[in-house]
Amino acid sequence: MKFDLILSGADVVIPRKGVVEADILITGGRIAGIVERGTAVDATERVDLTGLTIFPGAVDVHLHLGHGNDISRPRVPSDAASETAAALLGGVTSFIPYVMSAEPYENFFEELKRVTEAGARIDFGFHFIIASEAQLDSLPRYIQEFGVPTAKLFMNIRGDEGKRLGLPGIDDGFMFRLLEKLGKLGGMLCPHPENIEIGWALTARMREEDSEGAGGLKTWNAARPPFIEAEAIRRAAYLGRITGTPVYCVHTSSREALDAAFAMRREGCPVLIETCNHYLTHDVNSSIGLAGKINPPLRTADDREALWQGIASGTIDTIGTDHVHRTMASKQGGIWGASPGCPGLDTFLPVLLTEGYHRRGISLERIAALTAANPAQIMGFGGRKGDIAIGLDADLAIVDLEADYVVGPETRATDAGFSIYDGMSLKAPVLHALSRGRFALRDHQLIDDAVGTGRYLARRLPPCSPATNKQ
Known part of the structure; x- marks a missing residue:
């Protein structure tokens, strides 16, 4: 048999198993074989990767793909082109952004797919943010017809809090009804966990103490402290148990929130736990200024180390970017006025x-x-996606584990135009990345022909077992 491509000479990282010396055979965009290094096989192209390491391409399931400072959804193909380019530089070969709207998603779903596919260099799915009665009514269609089984709920959108995002307010009754429907339809809730009523009280107190926001990231953390995150996680997870619906805890930022999620898991709640790179590398003492204003806030060094412990122990299930590609212009107005969020795709695996x-x-x-x-x-x-195994899409990220590079404009592709890692020296630059067996990044250079090759993938969730938390 003649294969399309052989990747030879590299170490290959197999999730949950280890690192093996092997050559990877690719045909028709999929992995067709994993053979002993140096095995004689016939192929149209052979690429020598001696000294490099092959990872399964990262799957980023938490990001916001927008247009300029509007993070609700991509509006033109270049929105997807720039941010999927950033993804490839970070070793991400598929992703699932959150789409946000107050109107029913069926009103623009086909356009959303068309615009994203026209610019995407990698495959993608969507999550929908659910905030209205009309969206709740359409949930069966979203899951069964559109292949969007995951719904985000901003637990902090109460009263007028959602106005800046164009979303109506919700309450716990809405969350309960959303969980009920998701459970019946085989869906999953991805709540943004904050008790905003307490957040309002603490913010008012902190504004009195620090009206100019001179305390920067410390002030922001004090206004939205870990316990309001932890309390919301417990509430969502408990209702998830009542309704039989899995709850995916997004962007877990603190020791207290991690402990809360793990405690609910031990009680039998079907809970999965995600954290993000910025919580693993930065804290309230980091000298990144308003670029580090994020929701939930950056926490303390102790919180950061607790998250690393959760990674080492297996408590944490996934890591995402929570990538937001607003520019630094959105960070004006001090700590009280700056928009939250930062880009993270370009540096994901190297970090x-x-x-x-x-x-x-x-x-x-x-x-x-x-x-x-x-x-x-x-x-x-x-x-x-997500593994190196025969029959799976050949989505691969190839790094030089021992090489060093400095993050800067020449190593980024996001249209945000900045990174909280700018000026930092990182190891393991992503030299090559393949999407369905085609190089989309080669020798650290983006391939122009990859634009428009990404495809929307409908999804269906596997069963979630609260007893083992394995899916």
Whole structure:
């Protein structure tokens, strides 16, 4: 048999198993074989990757793909082109952005797919943010027809809090009814967990103490502290148990929130736990200014280390970026006026390999599980993405584990125009990335022909077992 492509000479990271010396055979965009290094086979193209390491392409299941400073959805193909380019530089070969709207998604779903596919360099899915009665009524169609089984709920959108995002307010009754429907339809809730009523009280208090926001990231953390995150996680997870609906805890930022999620899991709640790179690398003392204003806030060094412990122990299931590609212009107005969020796609795998593997000794297979196998399986990409196995899409990220580089404009592609890692020295640059067997990044250069090759993938979730938390 003649194969399309052989990747030879590299070490291959198999999630949950280990690192093997093997050559990868690719045909028709899929992995057709994993053979002993140096095996004689016939192929149209052979690429020598001696000295490099092949990972399953990362699957980022938490990001916001928007247009300019509007994070609700992509409006033109270049929105997808720039941010999927950023994804490839970070080793991400598929992703699932959150789409946000106050109107029913059926009103623009086909246009959303068309615009994103026209610019995307990688495959993608969508999550829908559910905030209205009309959207709640259409949930069966979203799950069964559109293949969008995951719904985000901003638990902090109460009263007028959602006005800046164009969303109506919700309450716990709405969340309960959403959980009921998701449970019956085989869906999953991804709540943004904050008790905003307490947040309002603490924000008013902090504004009195620090009206100019001179305390910066410390002030922001004090206004929205870990306990309001932890309380909301417990509430959502408990209602998830009552309704039989899995709850995916997005962007877990603190020791207290992690402990709350794990405690609810021990009580039998079907809980899955995600954290994000910025919580693993930065804290309230980081000298990044307003670029570091994020929701939930950056926490303390102790919180950061607790998250690393959760990664090492297996408590945390996935890592995402929570990528937001607003520019620094959105960060005007001090800590009280700046928009929350920061980009994270361009540096995703290198940050984790630098801080996790090189600095803390987290195994390569554990990092591959957190960034690829687990999110793919949990979010309904399993059997297509997230692993290196025969029959799966040949979505691969190839890094030089020992090389160093400095993050800057020449290493970024996001149209945000900045990174909280700018000026930092990282290891393990992504030199090559393949999407369905085609190079979309080669020798650290983006391939122009990859634009428009990404495709929308409908999803269906596997069963979630609260007893083992394995899917």
